[in-house]
Amino acid sequence: MTTREQNDFLTRTGPGTPIGDLFRRYWIPALKSEEIAEPDCPPVRVKLLGERLIAFRDSHGRVGLTDEFCAHRGVSLWFGRNEENGLRCPYHGWKYDVTGQCIEVPSEPLKSGFCRKIKLTSYPCVELGDVVWAYMGPPELKPPLPNFEWVRVPHSHRFISKRTQECNYLQAMEGGIDSAHVSFLHRHELRSDDLHVGRGAELTRGTDARFDVVETKGGMVIGVRRPAEEGHLYWRITQWIMPFHTMIPPYGENALNGHAWVPVDDENCMTWSFTHHPTRELTAHELGVMRGGGGIHVKLVPGSFRPVVNKDNDYMVDRTAQKAGKTYCGVAGIAMQDAAIQESMGPIQDRAKENLTSTDNGVIMARIRLRKAVEAMRAGREPDGIDPATHAVRSASVVLPETASFHEAAAEALTVKEGVAHTSV
Ligand code: FES
Numbered sequence: 251m252t253t254r255e256q257n258d259f260l261t262r263t264g265p266g267t268p269i270g271d272l273f274r275r276y277w278i279p280a281l282k283s284e285e286i287a288e289p290d291c292p293p294v295r296v297k298l299l300g301e302r303l304i305a306f307r308d309s310h311g312r313v314g315l316t317d318e319f320c321a322h323r324g325v326s327l328w329f330g331r332n333e334e335n336g337l338r339c340p341y342h343g344w345k346y347d348v349t350g351q352c353i354e355v356p357s358e359p360l361k362s363g364f365c366r367k368i369k370l371t372s373y374p375c376v377e378l379g380d381v382v383w384a385y386m387g388p389p390e391l392k393p394p395l396p397n398f399e400w401v402r403v404p405h406s407h408r409f410i411s412k413r414t415q416e417c418n419y420l421q422a423m424e425g426g427i428d429s430a431h432v433s434f435l436h437r438h439e440l441r442s443d444d445l446h447v448g449r450g451a452e453l454t455r456g457t458d459a460r461f462d463v464v465e466t467k468g469g470m471v472i473g474v475r476r477p478a479e480e481g482h483l484y485w486r487i488t489q490w491i492m493p494f495h496t497m498i499p500p501y502g503e504n505a506l507n508g509h510a511w512v513p514v515d516d517e518n519c520m521t522w523s524f525t526h527h528p529t530r531e532l533t534a535h536e537l538g539v540m541r542g543g544g545g546i547h548v549k550l551v552p553g554s555f556r557p558v559v560n561k562d563n564d565y566m567v568d569r570t571a572q573k574a575g576k577t578y579c580g581v582a583g584i585a586m587q588d589a590a591i592q593e594s595m596g597p598i599q600d601r602a603k604e605n606l607t608s609t610d611n612g613v614i615m616a617r618i619r620l621r622k623a624v625e626a627m628r629a630g631r632e633p634d635g636i637d638p639a640t641h642a643v644r645s646a647s648v649v650l651p652e653t654a655s656f657h658e659a660a661a662e663a664l665t666v667k668e669g670v671a672h673t674s675v
């Protein structure tokens with residue numbers, strides 16, 4: 251049973267909160283590199299863990315991520331002029347470099363040294379896998395770089411997207427951990443979605459799913475087994491890597507999929523979706539499907555990261571399609587089914603009212619691990635999931651003899667092997 255206090259503990263991510271401090275120890279996906287595609291391009295608003303920030307790329311191509319508001323009288327630097335290696339506030343011309351250092355205050359003589367005393371909060375960034383990652387924690391504790399397979403493969407092997415989700419990160423992430431819902435919420439897409447086909451998709455329609463959760467160094471693996479041929483079980487194995495990464499078990503020849511569930515503030519999150527193939531380029535067909543909002547990706551309102559299907563239009567629910575067995579909940583598309591269901595819990599799910607069962611073991615374990623990580627951090631130890639070796643893992647789907655322990659039998663399949671494709675049924 252989760253108390254209100256525990257729920258607050260797990261869901262609040264602003265500065266100074268336990269989970270907020272914990273998340274600030276990791277590299278966090280902040281924006282897509284293409285959002286600030288060129289030197290001196292327009293700045294972009296970024297909100298992360300409740301902090302309003304501005305991202306820009308200076309004349310030398312360096313990325314800055316600073317406080318959104320000018321230190322003079324608080325104007326949003328979103329209106330800023332990005333010119334000659336700095337962002338200039340359009341109100342009175344104060345100018346800042348990528349480290350947030352004020353480098354010019356036109357009203358004060360340079361020799362007064364006034365501008366040198368002004369510095370905006372700023373966070374170091376690194377670009378990896380077409381994503382700008384930010385580190386918002388204490389400078390002396392900056393972790394090694396992210397090492398997920400999707401950031402390491404060539405650009406041609408990868409497709410990424412992000413969408414805003416109007417709910418707390420935790421209930422969104424818990425949807426990524428709880429693979430029991432796939433047999434219900436997404437059961438019809440397992441036939442119709444182009445990127446979710448094959449024998450595994452058929453087996454996943456079996457609703458007699460049993461859960462096994464095994465803790466790993468970086469998080470956990472969640473094995474879900476369903477009946478397969480005589481004497482065998484079909485296992486779908488999800489990875490959860492601290493603090494907010496999930497990897498979805500693959501289907502057949504399809505690429506691998508994963509998410510990062512990043513808090514924007516306590517009532518909104520950014521759902522990052524990553525598709526990659528370890529050993530081949532994504533095909534024109536796959537890219538076409540994903541760009542069109544298929545697979546785990548969605549169609550967005552142009553110029554924004556808000557899905558076209560959203561709360562304001564009741565997720566374009568189609569009751570006829572629901573009755574006719576075309577969709578299970580009336581919403582079209584796997585990603586928007588998840589988003590609609592998770593947003594329907596309210597901005598922050600009240601976990602004091604929930605009733606958990608054995609298929610929620612992964613969700614329970616994630617909550618425990620997050621609490622333990624906060625304790626480790628407070629005791630001066632390194633939280634799990636910072637070590638880059640813990641990122642080099644894969645999800646998998648396998649058929650194993652009934653007697654096998656999934657975690658041991660699939661150990662190879664659950665580790666990144668450069669040049670070797672993933673294991674998928
Ligand atoms: S408010 Fe930015 S320069 Fe005055």
Ligand SMILES: [Fe+2]
Pocket residue numbers: 425431432435436584588
């Ligand atoms: Fe889902």
